[in-house]
Amino acid sequence: xxxxxxxxxxxxxxxxxxxxxxxxxxxxxxxxxxxxxxxxxxxxxxxxxxxxxxxxxxxxxxxxxxxxxxxxxxxxxxxxxxxxxxxxxxxxxxxxxxxxxxxxxxxxxxxxxxxxxxxxxxxxxxxxxxxxxxxxxxxxxxxxxxxxxxxxxxxxxxxxxxxxxxxxxxxxxxxxxxxxxxxxxxxxxxxxxxxxxxxxxxxxxxxxxxxxxxxxxxxxxxxxxxxxxxxxxxxxxxxxxxxxxxxxxxxxxxxxxxxxxxxxxxxxxxxxxxxxxxxxxxxxxxxxxxxxxxxxxxxxxxxxxxxxxxxxxxxxxxxxxxxxxxxxxxxxxxxxxxxxxxxxxxxxxxxxxxxxxxxxxxxxxxxxxxxxxxxxxxxxxxxxxxxxxxxxxxxxxxxxxxxxxxxxxxxxxxxxxxxxxxxxxxxxxxxxxxxxxxxxxxxxxxxxxxxxxxxxxxxxxxxxxxxxxxxxxxxxxxxxxxxxxxxxxxxxx
RNA sequence: GCGCCACUAGCUCAACGGUAGAGCAGCGGACUCUUAAUCCGUUGGUUGAAGGUUCAAAUCCUUCGUGGCGCACCA
Numbered sequence: 150x151x152x153x154x155x156x157x158x159x160x161x162x163x164x165x166x167x168x169x170x171x172x173x174x175x176x177x178x179x180x181x182x183x184x185x186x187x188x189x190x191x192x193x194x195x196x197x198x199x200x201x202x203x204x205x206x207x208x209x210x211x212x213x214x215x216x217x218x219x220x221x222x223x224x225x226x227x228x229x230x231x232x233x234x235x236x237x238x239x240x241x242x243x244x245x246x247x248x249x250x251x252x253x254x255x256x257x258x259x260x261x262x263x264x265x266x267x268x269x270x271x272x273x274x275x276x277x278x279x280x281x282x283x284x285x286x287x288x289x290x291x292x293x294x295x296x297x298x299x300x301x302x303x304x305x306x307x308x309x310x311x312x313x314x315x316x317x318x319x320x321x322x323x324x325x326x327x328x329x330x331x332x333x334x335x336x337x338x339x340x341x342x343x344x345x346x347x348x349x350x351x352x353x354x355x356x357x358x359x360x361x362x363x364x365x366x367x368x369x370x371x372x373x374x375x376x377x378x379x380x381x382x383x384x385x386x387x388x389x390x391x392x393x394x395x396x397x398x399x400x401x402x403x404x405x406x407x408x409x410x411x412x413x414x415x416x417x418x419x420x421x422x423x424x425x426x427x428x429x430x431x432x433x434x435x436x437x438x439x440x441x442x443x444x445x446x447x448x449x450x451x452x453x454x455x456x457x458x459x460x461x462x463x464x465x466x467x468x469x470x471x472x473x474x475x476x477x478x479x480x481x482x483x484x485x486x487x488x489x490x491x492x493x494x495x496x497x498x499x500x501x502x503x504x505x506x507x508x509x510x511x512x513x514x515x516x517x518x519x520x521x522x523x524x525x526x527x528x529x530x531x532x533x534x535x536x537x538x539x540x541x542x543x544x545x546x547x548x549x550x551x552x553x554x555x556x557x558x559x560x561x562x563x564x565x566x567x568x569x570x571x572x573x574x575x576x577x578x579x580x581x582x583x584x585x586x587x588x589x590x591x592x593x594x595x596x597x598x599x600x601x602x603x604x605x606x607x608x609x610x611x612x613x614x615x616x617x618x619x620x621x622x623x624x625x626x627x628x629x630x631x632x633x634x635x636x637x638x639x640x641x642x
Numbered sequence: 643g644c645g646c647c648a649c650u651a652g653c654u655c656a657a658c659g660g661u662a663g664a665g666c667a668g669c670g671g672a673c674u675c676u677u678a679a680u681c682c683g684u685u686g687g688u689u690g691a692a693g694g695u696u697c698a699a700a701u702c703c704u705u706c707g708u709g710g711c712g713c714a715c716c717a
Contacts, residue, residue, distance in 0.1 A: 155686060156652055156668060215677080222674040240674070256667075270675045293653040293666045295678055300653085302709045314653095358716070403716050404643085413717070497714090514716095559717060590716085615717055628710095639708065 160288045163253045167283065172250070174286035179261030181210035186231030188266065189274060197268040207276060209235060210261035210284065212313065213254060215294060223251055224275075227260065232319055236275040237262055243279060250283075257287030257313075305636050318631075324443045325620045325632060329396065331442035332616075335435050336418060341392040346381035348374060348398070354598065355379030355537070357590040358401040361411075374400035379537065379611065380598045382419050383566060386609050387601045394418035396616065407628040408558065411637050414616040421607040424565040425538075425549045428610045429526050432553060432561055433460040436524075436619070443623050451556050451625055454522055462524040462553075470517045470527060471509060481509040482546075510534050521554035530564075536576040536592050538564035539608075553614075555622055563612030570602035 167174050188207055192200065211229035221241040228234045241248040254260070264279040292298040297314045304311040304318075311318050333343065351370065353360035355377030363372050378395050385393055396416045405411060420427070440447055440458055447458040468478045475494075480486045487508050491498055496515045498508060509531065521527075528551040532540060538548035550564035567573050577594045584591040620632040630636035 154652070159668065217676050217679055218673090219676070219679085220673045222676085224676050224679090226677080236677080238675080242674080269677095271677075273675090273677075275675090290652045290667060295666065296654040298653070300649095300709090302649095303653095305709090356717085399717085401716070404714075406713095406716085407711080409716060415717085562717085613717090618717075641708070 156290045157288050160255055160286065160290075163255070164286050164288070167250070167253050167286070170250075172283065174258075174283040177261075177282045177284050179210050179282050179284050180208075181229070181261055182208045184231035185209055185211065185227070185229045185233040185235035188235060188276075189233055192266050193274045195268075197272075200267050200274075205266045206263070207266055208261065208263040209276065211235075211259065212287075213256050213258050213260060214291075214314075216254065216256060218251070221248075225251075225254070227262075232316060232323075236269070236273050237264075237278050238267075238269070238275050239278050239281070243277065244281075247281075250281075254283070255287060255290075257289065257291045258283055259285040259287070302638075305630055305638055306641060308634055321620075321624045321626060321632060322634065324624045327443045328439045328620055328623060329616065331439040332416060332435065333396070335438050336392075336394050339392065341394050341418060341420075342390070344382070344385060344390075344393050344395050345397065346375075346378045346385075346395060348400075350375050352593050352595050354592060354595050355381075356399075356401075357534075357592065359403055359590060361400050361402045376401055377415070377613070378417050379613070380595055382417055382611070383606060383609075384598065384601045386419055386421055386566075387604055387606045390419075391421035391607070391609075392419070405637060407630070408618070410617065410629050410633055413629070413633075415613050416616055417611065417613045419566070419609050419611040421609045423610040424608070425528070425551055425563055425610050428563045428612050429462075429464065429528075429551060430460075432526075432563065432612065432614075433462055433524075436553075436560075436614075439619065440623055449623075449625075451622060452627060454556060456523065456556065456622070458524055462526055464526045464528060464551075466529040467509075467513065467527055467531065467547075468529070471513060474512075474516045476509070476512060476516075481512070482507065484508075487512070507531070507533055518554060518559070519557040522556055524553060524555045526551045526553055532576075533579075535564065536580050537567055537573075539567045539569075540572070558618055559615070560618055560622070561612055561614040563610065566606070566609045566611050568602060568606040568608055570599055573602055574599055 164174060188209065192205060195203070209227065209229060211227035213225055214228050214234060215226040217224045223239040225237045225239065226234045227237060239248065239251050260281055261284050262276055262278045262281040264277045267275055267277050269275050292310065292314050298304055298310055304315070349363065349372040351372060353373035353376050356379065358376040360373035360376050363374060364370070365372055377399055378397065382393060382395060394416060396414065398412045399415050400412050402411065403409065437447055437458055437460065449456055468481065471481060472478070476490060480490050484507055488498065491508055491512050496512050498511055529541065529547045530538070530550045532546055532548050535548040535550050538550045541547045541549055548564060552559050553561035567576070577592060580592040581594060617629050617632050620626070621629060624632060626632050
């Protein structure tokens with residue numbers, strides 16, 4: 150449906166007038182030789198006289214963000230992909246007849262100019278325009294220049310406008326890109342290769358989550374969008390890879406919040422012949438590297454919190470952390486006593502706790518997690534909530550696993566991978582029982598994965614890191630939507 | 643899914659039962675060094691939608707829509 154809007158009509162009228170004098174404001178090509186940021190870097194230190202004698206020629210292209218017109222002289226600010234603004238000066242003395250065309254320019258138009266650099270009386274580096282072309286006429290008015298665009302819904306729905314007028318948004322996504330590059334470089338320098346595994350799974354496995362369903366017509370097959378790549382990456386370990394990683398989307402059919410988007414980016418990486426203890430040191434290094442290459446320091450603020458990533462990070466066992474809250478392992482392992490304990494200590498439990506379900510996970514989330522502000526590894530998880538991790542040698546009720554918490558949020562999950570096919574089958578069976586007891590998110594039996602394990606998988610350590618949450622931490626973002634270019638929203642009416 | 647809050651011009655906001663307004667942008671005019679340029683004039687609205695109460699509704703009530711935040715679920 151085409152909107153009828155006076156402002157758009159006025160701009161369409163200008164478009165027609167430009168075409169009437171033989172200018173096509175979409176068809177022209179323009180090759181700019183310079184970026185605004187590079188010109189500013191190179192020339193802003195030179196004074197007026199130095200520029201007058203050098204008369205550096207330049208050409209730039211970008212979007213008009215501000216215009217000040219004086220009749221025979223006009224100042225225009227444009228910004229280009231270098232994210233800098235540079236001032237242009239249009240003068241009738243120089244442009245003569247072509248000067249009239251600037252009356253048809255609007256804020257938002259994309260133009261290319263060629264000219265030379267000079268400094269204005271107020272000392273601003275400015276392009277004296279000798280030639281210019283309109284390369285794209287903008288038909289829609291941009292948000293106002295002082296307050297900009299603040300309406301959150303419009304910012305997410307029309308991210309293109311947000312990017313044009315809110316420079317901080319581009320900074321965040323530049324940081325995101327640097328963080329991802331730092332992680333890839335870190336892993337590739339250590340001999341990892343990046344792989345891609347399916348997004349469409351016949352069995353949604355590798356995590357405890359509700360999947361999205363889809364349907365393949367030709368195969369007449371119901372498929373699930375993946376909730377985790379884990380089981381495919383481990384098949385690759387069986388196949389002989391020893392250091393692999395995948396950075397890609399996972400899809401989970403659950404609530405949306407400031408910390409949850411239905412599709413989110415995870416990195417999972419696996420290294421053969423190592424264990425979860427190796428991964429703790431490795432994770433410290435990896436995340437510190439990402440922080441140094443993006444934030445530039447290991448000590449920074451997240452909201453009001455002072456975060457210090459300097460290793461080594463605190464390490465605490467799962468039941469040790471609960472013990473500090475007064476919950477002994479003996480109570481935690483007794484379904485009835487633990488529920489009673491939780492009620493006494495004001496822990497909100499789900500309305501219908503399944504019969505016999507252990508609830509130490511809920512207690513942990515509520516009492517321990519929020520206090521883990523500085524980076525902390527929680528280790529030695531109970532086996533019941535870790536169906537893919539290897540048992541501890543000295544305590545078969547626990548597994549060789551850790552989760553990393555920062556600012557009260559889970560950021561990474563890692564373990565020594567279970568490679569005993571018989572044990573793995575038993576764990577899947579236990580999950581099936583949990584499922585029949587009403588646990589919707591319990592793992593499904595995956596016979597092909599078991600078959601792979603039966604061929605023999607080397608001992609290995611694997612880890613997943615929530616990239617969006619890591620980016621949130623390092624960019625001081627407090628909603629996941631601020632680190633995802635197009636967060637999920639309901640369609641507008 | 644539940645609760646609270648918001649939705650008024652392109653954008654940012656007023657008006658909170660009594661004639662819908664401002665700034666910016668736009669349009670017309672003046673202006674050769676501006677930086678939120680300035681000055682003069684001026685256009686622009688189904689107040690998110692639909693019902694209801696009232697002599698009178700942007701304002702009060704109901705339902706719906708979208709969004710934000712919190713809770714629940716989860717990473």
